[in-house]
Structures are given as structure tokens and as C-alpha cells.
Amino acid sequence: MTTAERRNAPITSFTPPDRILMGPGPSQVHPRVTAASARPTIGHLDPEFVRMMDELKELLRQAFRTRNDVTFPLPGPGSMGMEACFVNLVEPGDTVVVCRNGAFGGRMKENVERAGGKAVLVDDDWGKPVDVAKVEAALKSAGTVKALAFVHAETSTGALSDAAALCALAKKYGTLSIVDAVTSLGGVPVEVDGWGADAVYSGTQKCLSCPPGLSPVTFSEAALAAVAKRKTPVQSWLLDLNLILSYWRGTGGARSYHHTAPVNALYSLHESLVMLFEEGLENSWARHRRLHDKLVVGLKGIGLELLVEPAHRLPQLNTVKVPAGIDEGKVRRVLLDRYGIEIGAGLGALAGKVWRIGLMGQSCSERHVTLCVTALGEAIKS
Amino acid sequence: MTTAERRNAPITSFTPPDRILMGPGPSQVHPRVTAASARPTIGHLDPEFVRMMDELKELLRQAFRTRNDVTFPLPGPGSMGMEACFVNLVEPGDTVVVCRNGAFGGRMKENVERAGGKAVLVDDDWGKPVDVAKVEAALKSAGTVKALAFVHAETSTGALSDAAALCALAKKYGTLSIVDAVTSLGGVPVEVDGWGADAVYSGTQKCLSCPPGLSPVTFSEAALAAVAKRKTPVQSWLLDLNLILSYWRGTGGARSYHHTAPVNALYSLHESLVMLFEEGLENSWARHRRLHDKLVVGLKGIGLELLVEPAHRLPQLNTVKVPAGIDEGKVRRVLLDRYGIEIGAGLGALAGKVWRIGLMGQSCSERHVTLCVTALGEAIKS
Structure with a gap:
């Protein structure tokens, strides 16, 4: 033609x-995972679907190596996970130290600024890991810092940064850590509780080998406390953790409607995680x-x-x-x-x-x- | 057990x-549509995938009855479509007349306020359509109004409102129209160009009979001009039309990366639209x-x-x-x-x-x- x-x-x-x-x-997506997405769609409040959601949360906890109660997949791409972390944790006027050693650190800066925060940048060359000493210097001199944000595995450069050291620095300086684990989850160790990370987001289309479209996230109790203490409403209705959790955290009948979950995409993620733990x-x-x-x-x-x-x-x-x-x-x-x-x-x-x-x-x-x-x-x- | x-x-x-x-x-989702989602995942910048994206845009134009160039599916639930319309069109201080005759009108109010706008409410009882005369009175008295927002088909009540009359009122008073067509698209006439609607969003899990997880949207030239004239950046990086369009509007090699499209979910939407036009x-x-x-x-x-x-x-x-x-x-x-x-x-x-x-x-x-x-x-x- x-x-x-x-x-x-x-x-x-x-x-x-x-x-x-x-x-x-x-x-590459395994045929078992694509086949899972072809199973019949059921209701997003169906008791059997709710049971699968509970399994998904548990599987994601195991993948993230965390016992964080609030661990679930957001209904959008990895950049939704990023935005959810920033709009929930950053309030207008907050300072966030952002490590930028590739394209995704640059996005973090955008996210901080659009949430009304001030980004203090720690720049490293593309292809280098985040320089921990430079980050400590920034944390020392930046005054009150709401969060330290960095990319664990920079997809734009192929560099792996020392998440354990960076999260420890955040703890030392009394600030929250926001970690991009989009490309790392499932491929290299991600130890959310071991690191003491506070807000971590990932994607499904990397080492989980699931089709793109979901963003697993996990939040520590400290992160949730910061959200609860906000003086201003979260600027996004869609990503407001308080609202989302009424759907993902509720138990049984208490679960309330927020958005319609992407049912078939969640079947795929469930299957890909089952396969991850089979291996x-x-x-x-x-x-x-x-x-x-x-x-x-x-x-x-x-x-x-x-x-x-x-x-x-x-x-x-x-x-x-x-x-x-x-x-x-x-x-x-x-x-x-x-x-x-x-x-x-x-x-x-x-x-x-x-x-x-x-x-x-x-x-x-x-x-x-x-x-x-x-x-x-x-x-x-x- | x-x-x-x-x-x-x-x-x-x-x-x-x-x-x-x-x-x-x-x-209910037809087996052809779930089967489509099980087809092998390919890259979101693959030339064949880009060709499918172009077909999807054309199919959605036909479904919305519009020639709007900017017509595409957002990578999230219907509430993402709603939020995209409000955060792109509403700037801090803007007044929006919001018609509330059910749950989703209430969400529109939340969206206006979280975008820094002022919502002027026109309330009608749950189960009644939006009262056009009351809307005209509100538009007359509200001063400068950025947009008139209403729900065409209220999923919470089952009431259908007169979108043609409401969009005509928006035109008469020189304001943009934002229309929720989540439940209407495919089931009752949605005539985006016939109405002269400016920003319209829908969902896939209603009359398109596709799994949930995508939000088709369409924007008129007037809506795009309003986005281009903004004095402040769009508060959401993920939903910033200027950025999203570099991926969905670009042609061939000029298409640039914004987010990773939900490849398999888009296969499903494509198939469900092909089926809609077969009927x-x-x-x-x-x-x-x-x-x-x-x-x-x-x-x-x-x-x-x-x-x-x-x-x-x-x-x-x-x-x-x-x-x-x-x-x-x-x-x-x-x-x-x-x-x-x-x-x-x-x-x-x-x-x-x-x-x-x-x-x-x-x-x-x-x-x-x-x-x-x-x-x-x-x-x-x-």
C-alpha cells in the first residue's frame, strides 16, 4: 500500500x-505475563480482585525488601511514581537536595520546582555515580532540607549509585530520602528497609519484565508522617496518598473508591512477580x-x-x-x-x-x- | 485453606x-480485546508502534467526532484525564464554573482548587441533569471565567446533561468548556466538534469495553492556545501537555521521549476501537x-x-x-x-x-x- x-x-x-x-x-515480556493480561477483566472492587491486590502488595514488599505497609503499584508509568513521591512530600518553600548525574535527576529537579520547592543540585558528570562527599557538603550547607533525592540506577547513563550511603546521609542529617529504583528493582539489590529509604518508586517494564504502565512505590512510616503533617493539600488529586490509600490500604468492605484500578495490567504485574520469586x-x-x-x-x-x-x-x-x-x-x-x-x-x-x-x-x-x-x-x- | x-x-x-x-x-471485555493485550510487547519508540499510535489517534478522533489534532490516550485512569484538563487549563487565581450534580462534579471542584483556581459551583440534585439556566446565571455573574466544567454522563447517578447547550453557553460567554465524557463515549452521542467543546476526557472501561487504565483526551485549538499563553508552568510534569505532545504529536524521528507508553494496554484500546467501528x-x-x-x-x-x-x-x-x-x-x-x-x-x-x-x-x-x-x-x- x-x-x-x-x-x-x-x-x-x-x-x-x-x-x-x-x-x-x-x-522482553515472558508469554506467561502477557497471557495473564488476557485473563477476563473483573471488577476493581470484586472480593477476588481485592485478594489479588493484597497479594500484589506482599509480592512488592518482598521485591523492595521492605515491611512497609504502604507498598503498592500506582496506575501509570514510572514518572507517575516519581511525581507521587515529590507532590506528597514536598510543600511550597521546602528545600530538596537533588542529585543529578543523568536525565532522571533532571526530572527530579523539575518535579521539586513544580511542587513549589527549591532544588539544591548536586551535579555529577553523566556516566559517573552520585558523589557521596559532595552530597554531604550540600546537606551541611543547605539549611533545613525536606528530602534528599537521587536515582539509584540511572537509565540514561548506566551508572549505579551507592543508595545505602546516600540514605544513611539522609538519616544523619535528619531528612527524608526519595529514591528512583525504576531500573534497579529486580536486577540489582534494592534494600528499602536495609537502607532506611523513605520513598521509593520503580517501573514494571525494566527488570520485572512486565509491560510498561505501572509504577510500584513504597513509603516508610516517616514519609507517611510527613504527608500527614502537611500544612497544604497535595496539589494532585490523583496522586494524593491520603486518597489513594483509601482504596489500596482499606480492608475488605472498608475499601473505598478512588480510581478504577488497571485490572488487566495488575494481572500482568502479579504474574511477573510470581515468576521473579520462582527464580x-x-x-x-x-x-x-x-x-x-x-x-x-x-x-x-x-x-x-x-x-x-x-x-x-x-x-x-x-x-x-x-x-x-x-x-x-x-x-x-x-x-x-x-x-x-x-x-x-x-x-x-x-x-x-x-x-x-x-x-x-x-x-x-x-x-x-x-x-x-x-x-x-x-x-x-x- | x-x-x-x-x-x-x-x-x-x-x-x-x-x-x-x-x-x-x-x-465486560470482549476476548478479542483481552487477546490483543497479550500480543508481544514492543518498544514504545518502535516505528511500528508509532504507526499504531497514529492509528489510535485517528480512531479516537472518529469516536469523539472531532478533527482535533491533539487527541490521544493518557497513560492512566479516567481521573488522570480529568486532572490533565484542569492542571493545563487552570492557573492560580482563575475562576472555573463547575457543575455538580453527582460525585464527579465534586472531583472537578477538588481539581480546580488544587490547581490554585476558584470554583464557582452550580449545584443540582443527584439524579438531575445540570440546569442550563442556572449555569447561564452563574456565567453572567461570576466575572472573568476561565472555563465551564461539567460531567456529560454522571456515572454516580445515571443522569445525562445537555452538552450541546452547555458548550454553547461557554462559547457565548467567551470561556473554555471542560467536559467529562468518561461514561458517555461510545454509548451516547459525543460530538466534540459539533458542540465546540474545548477539553474532553474519557475512560476505556465503560462503553469502549476495554480494560481500565487509559484516559482518551482531546483538546481544541482554543484550549491549546490557552495552555501556550500560561504565565505559570503546569504544576504537573507528568501531565504537562507541552511535554506529552513531544511524544504523541511528533512525527517519526522527531518524536521524543517523555514517558514509556503502556504498550499492551494501547494494543487493547486499538482493538476495542476497531471493533467499535466494525459495528x-x-x-x-x-x-x-x-x-x-x-x-x-x-x-x-x-x-x-x-x-x-x-x-x-x-x-x-x-x-x-x-x-x-x-x-x-x-x-x-x-x-x-x-x-x-x-x-x-x-x-x-x-x-x-x-x-x-x-x-x-x-x-x-x-x-x-x-x-x-x-x-x-x-x-x-x-
């Missing part, structure tokens, strides 16, 4: 092409580490280097330097057209300079690593 | 019970009207009356008065346990006083109406 013919043809069912997803997310959380971390090592060896074999220093590399998100003289977009198109393999482009400051190869969840397998390295080598040559 | 045994057992895959959904939403939009409206009439006759036969006057009844959402001496919750439990039929309880002011029977989308069929009436009659007797 020509473009004009297509425009006039009636729109029919969509059949997605066969892809292998090795970009920065979504990751075992520590086994999942080990698999990500092992196949990352294999990927690095393979990339070295075709002359490619990673952006991030070995000590701070995220196993699940690898930023690979584009060799001089290579059109990175053309290589990605060859991979997509010839192999059906999707890898990611660089974002922001790294656009045109790196590829991002995701080994997240189901994408992280022996066959995917081997195929990706071989195909990438061929695509660069061609 | 006892509760204690269940608590200690590992959590396994969830299998939903077999239900017939005749509440206020979600409605024909007018045919869908006629089916809802015809089977509503059948339901009313059936309910009369078992001695039940509707809350709303015939002229203002929503065919797809029927509020049925609970007869004196009947425990409405018990009746719903009998329906659910014996028949697997879900009908809805009353909300807010109508709690305990009505049932809400939804005939939305796939729930609106001869067999469902007949079964529901017979089962309800038996449940009341027992």
Missing part, C-alpha cells in the same frame, strides 16, 4: 512485529551480573568499550561508546530491520555518543547476549 | 473468577438505547423503578431504586455468589439507596439484560 492508500483504508487489528527488546525498556530474587541479581560480564567480554571482542567504570556499572543497562566514524542510528536500524533487535540510543548529553543495551529481566539470557553481540558486530561492519 | 495457611503459602498465579460485569465499570458508532448508540428500553421494561416487571426521569436517563448506566426493606448489599452478594453477576452500589449521597446497572459496551447485550433482570428478581425474593 502507498501512504495515501493506507490513509484511506479502514484501520484494522494491529499485529506487532517480532522483536527482541534489548534497549532501556520495555524489556528467586538473589538468583535474578546473580543472573544479571553474570550475563553482564559475558556481554562486556563479547563487546570487547568486537572492539567496543563501555562508558561507565567497572565499579559503578549497572549490569542491566550498558552504555556502549559509539566508535568514531560510525552512524549510530544506521547501526540501530540495521539491527532492527535485519534481526528485529531493538537497542537504545543515547539520551540528552549522550545522544549520538552511546548505545544503550538493556539486559533486563527476560531480556537477560544467554541467547540474547550472544545474538546481540554477534549482530551488533555485523551491523557495525556493514 | 484457612486464612493463616493461605498467608504462609507461596503466592501463585492469579486466576480471576468468571464474572458478568454489569456495574458502573469496568464493563458503527451510530449502531452502538442505537444498541445502548434499545437494550436500555428493554431493561427498563424488565425492571418494571419485577417492580423496580429508576431514579432518573426518562428524558435524562443514560441508557448505559441505570440507577435503580432499592425497594424499602431490602438490604441492597445482600442482593448484590447473592447476584455475585450465585450468578457471578456484578452490579454496582450507590455512591456518595446515593449509597444504600440505589443499585447501578451498567449496560456499557459488551455488557450491553440481549442475553445480559435478560439474565440480569431475572437474576435480580430472584435475588430480591430470596
Whole structure:
């Protein structure tokens, strides 16, 4: 069909092409998880659905390694989780120390400012972890600080920061911690209670290998106390924790309507978490580490280097330097057209300079690593 | 299993019970639509996915009866669509006339106030349509008004308001119109261009018969001009139209990343819209009207009356008065346990006083109406 013919043809069912997803997310989704989303829709207040919600909360607690009562998936993308943390915890005039070592730290700054807060930035180069000493200096000099916010696993750069040290600093200086664990959850250790983190959000389309569209969050008692003590209403009705919890926290008949839960998407998340614990959380971390090592060896074999220093590399998100003289977009198109393999482009400051190869969840397998390295080598040559 | 045994057992895959959904939403989902959500996840920037997004926008334009360029599904529940309209159009200090004749008008007031605006309320009894004359009086006396906001189809009461007249009033008084079409889209005429409506939001889990979790929205050029002229940034990063449109409006390579689209949920919406146009939009409206009439006759036969006057009844959402001496919750439990039929309880002011029977989308069929009436009659007797 020509473009004009297509425009006039009636729109029919969509059949997605066969892809292998090795970009920065979504990751490959197991057929068990997509099949779960195809189960019959039931009511969002159905007693059986409510039972599944309780299971989901428990599964997420285990994934986050927390006993936080308030642990549940928000009905939107990871950026909804980010916004929920900031609009609930930040009031107009509050100061938040924001660590910015990639694109998502920049979003945190936007979130603080749109909630009426003042962001004190601690900048590090893209590809470096957050510098803990610089953060301490900022906390010392910033006066009263409402929260310290940082990205655990920067999807835009592939750098892993020291969440334990940063959360400990927050505690030392009497401030709350807000942690972006979108790309880390399920792929590297996330220890919400071990770190003493206060507000943590994640996404489903990374190492949980679930379709995108939900944002698991967890809040400590200290975070909830801060929300309860607010002098101003939360600026978002949709994300007001007080309202959302009447639906997610209520028990049985006391559960009240706030929004209509994305029923089928929650089936998928439930199934992906069941699969995560069938494998075992520590086994999942080990698999990500092992196949990352294999990927690095393979990339070295075709002359490619990673952006991030070995000590701070995220196993699940690898930023690979584009060799001089290579059109990175053309290589990605060859991979997509010839192999059906999707890898990611660089974002922001790294656009045109790196590829991002995701080994997240189901994408992280022996066959995917081997195929990706071989195909990438061929695509660069061609 | 006892509760204690269940608590200690590992959590396994969830299998939903077999239900017939005749509440206020979600409605029954056709197997074609759930099957669509089980198709393989692909990247949210994949060229084939981008082509599907373009089709989705066109399908939604046809459903909303508009040529608005900015017509797309937001990645969250209907309340996200509501919030997106208010936070983009309302600036601190703006006055908004809000029509409140049910629960969702009350939410609109909350949204206006949390965006820093002043809500001038036009109240009507629950179960009545919005009184157009009272709205005109409010517009005359309220000074400069940024927007007139109303609910076309009140899901909490089953009343249909005169959207054409209300949008015409907005035009006459030089103000924007914000229309809640969550329950109306697909079930009764929604004529965005015919009305001259400026910002309209809907949901997927009502007459589109798609799982919950997306909120189709459409914005007129006048609405977009108002967003462009804002003096203050939109308070929500996630819902800032300027940012979202860089992803949904961009063409091909110019499309930039904002959030990760809920890929599989969008497959479902695409399929449900394809099915809607296979039937024909007018045919869908006629089916809802015809089977509503059948339901009313059936309910009369078992001695039940509707809350709303015939002229203002929503065919797809029927509020049925609970007869004196009947425990409405018990009746719903009998329906659910014996028949697997879900009908809805009353909300807010109508709690305990009505049932809400939804005939939305796939729930609106001869067999469902007949079964529901017979089962309800038996449940009341027992």
C-alpha cells in the first residue's frame, strides 16, 4: 500500500512485529505475563480482585525488601511514581537536595520546582555515580532540607549509585530520602528497609519484565508522617496518598473508591512477580551480573568499550561508546530491520555518543547476549 | 485453606473468577480485546508502534467526532484525564464554573482548587441533569471565567446533561468548556466538534469495553492556545501537555521521549476501537438505547423503578431504586455468589439507596439484560 492508500483504508487489528527488546525498556515480556493480561477483566472492587491486590502488595514488599505497609503499584508509568513521591512530600518553600548525574535527576529537579520547592543540585558528570562527599557538603550547607533525592540506577547513563550511603546521609542529617529504583528493582539489590529509604518508586517494564504502565512505590512510616503533617493539600488529586490509600490500604468492605484500578495490567504485574520469586530474587541479581560480564567480554571482542567504570556499572543497562566514524542510528536500524533487535540510543548529553543495551529481566539470557553481540558486530561492519 | 495457611503459602498465579460485569465499570471485555493485550510487547519508540499510535489517534478522533489534532490516550485512569484538563487549563487565581450534580462534579471542584483556581459551583440534585439556566446565571455573574466544567454522563447517578447547550453557553460567554465524557463515549452521542467543546476526557472501561487504565483526551485549538499563553508552568510534569505532545504529536524521528507508553494496554484500546467501528458508532448508540428500553421494561416487571426521569436517563448506566426493606448489599452478594453477576452500589449521597446497572459496551447485550433482570428478581425474593 502507498501512504495515501493506507490513509484511506479502514484501520484494522494491529499485529506487532517480532522483536527482541534489548534497549532501556520495555524489556522482553515472558508469554506467561502477557497471557495473564488476557485473563477476563473483573471488577476493581470484586472480593477476588481485592485478594489479588493484597497479594500484589506482599509480592512488592518482598521485591523492595521492605515491611512497609504502604507498598503498592500506582496506575501509570514510572514518572507517575516519581511525581507521587515529590507532590506528597514536598510543600511550597521546602528545600530538596537533588542529585543529578543523568536525565532522571533532571526530572527530579523539575518535579521539586513544580511542587513549589527549591532544588539544591548536586551535579555529577553523566556516566559517573552520585558523589557521596559532595552530597554531604550540600546537606551541611543547605539549611533545613525536606528530602534528599537521587536515582539509584540511572537509565540514561548506566551508572549505579551507592543508595545505602546516600540514605544513611539522609538519616544523619535528619531528612527524608526519595529514591528512583525504576531500573534497579529486580536486577540489582534494592534494600528499602536495609537502607532506611523513605520513598521509593520503580517501573514494571525494566527488570520485572512486565509491560510498561505501572509504577510500584513504597513509603516508610516517616514519609507517611510527613504527608500527614502537611500544612497544604497535595496539589494532585490523583496522586494524593491520603486518597489513594483509601482504596489500596482499606480492608475488605472498608475499601473505598478512588480510581478504577488497571485490572488487566495488575494481572500482568502479579504474574511477573510470581515468576521473579520462582527464580528467586538473589538468583535474578546473580543472573544479571553474570550475563553482564559475558556481554562486556563479547563487546570487547568486537572492539567496543563501555562508558561507565567497572565499579559503578549497572549490569542491566550498558552504555556502549559509539566508535568514531560510525552512524549510530544506521547501526540501530540495521539491527532492527535485519534481526528485529531493538537497542537504545543515547539520551540528552549522550545522544549520538552511546548505545544503550538493556539486559533486563527476560531480556537477560544467554541467547540474547550472544545474538546481540554477534549482530551488533555485523551491523557495525556493514 | 484457612486464612493463616493461605498467608504462609507461596503466592501463585492469579486466576480471576468468571464474572458478568454489569456495574458502573469496568464493563465486560470482549476476548478479542483481552487477546490483543497479550500480543508481544514492543518498544514504545518502535516505528511500528508509532504507526499504531497514529492509528489510535485517528480512531479516537472518529469516536469523539472531532478533527482535533491533539487527541490521544493518557497513560492512566479516567481521573488522570480529568486532572490533565484542569492542571493545563487552570492557573492560580482563575475562576472555573463547575457543575455538580453527582460525585464527579465534586472531583472537578477538588481539581480546580488544587490547581490554585476558584470554583464557582452550580449545584443540582443527584439524579438531575445540570440546569442550563442556572449555569447561564452563574456565567453572567461570576466575572472573568476561565472555563465551564461539567460531567456529560454522571456515572454516580445515571443522569445525562445537555452538552450541546452547555458548550454553547461557554462559547457565548467567551470561556473554555471542560467536559467529562468518561461514561458517555461510545454509548451516547459525543460530538466534540459539533458542540465546540474545548477539553474532553474519557475512560476505556465503560462503553469502549476495554480494560481500565487509559484516559482518551482531546483538546481544541482554543484550549491549546490557552495552555501556550500560561504565565505559570503546569504544576504537573507528568501531565504537562507541552511535554506529552513531544511524544504523541511528533512525527517519526522527531518524536521524543517523555514517558514509556503502556504498550499492551494501547494494543487493547486499538482493538476495542476497531471493533467499535466494525459495528458503527451510530449502531452502538442505537444498541445502548434499545437494550436500555428493554431493561427498563424488565425492571418494571419485577417492580423496580429508576431514579432518573426518562428524558435524562443514560441508557448505559441505570440507577435503580432499592425497594424499602431490602438490604441492597445482600442482593448484590447473592447476584455475585450465585450468578457471578456484578452490579454496582450507590455512591456518595446515593449509597444504600440505589443499585447501578451498567449496560456499557459488551455488557450491553440481549442475553445480559435478560439474565440480569431475572437474576435480580430472584435475588430480591430470596
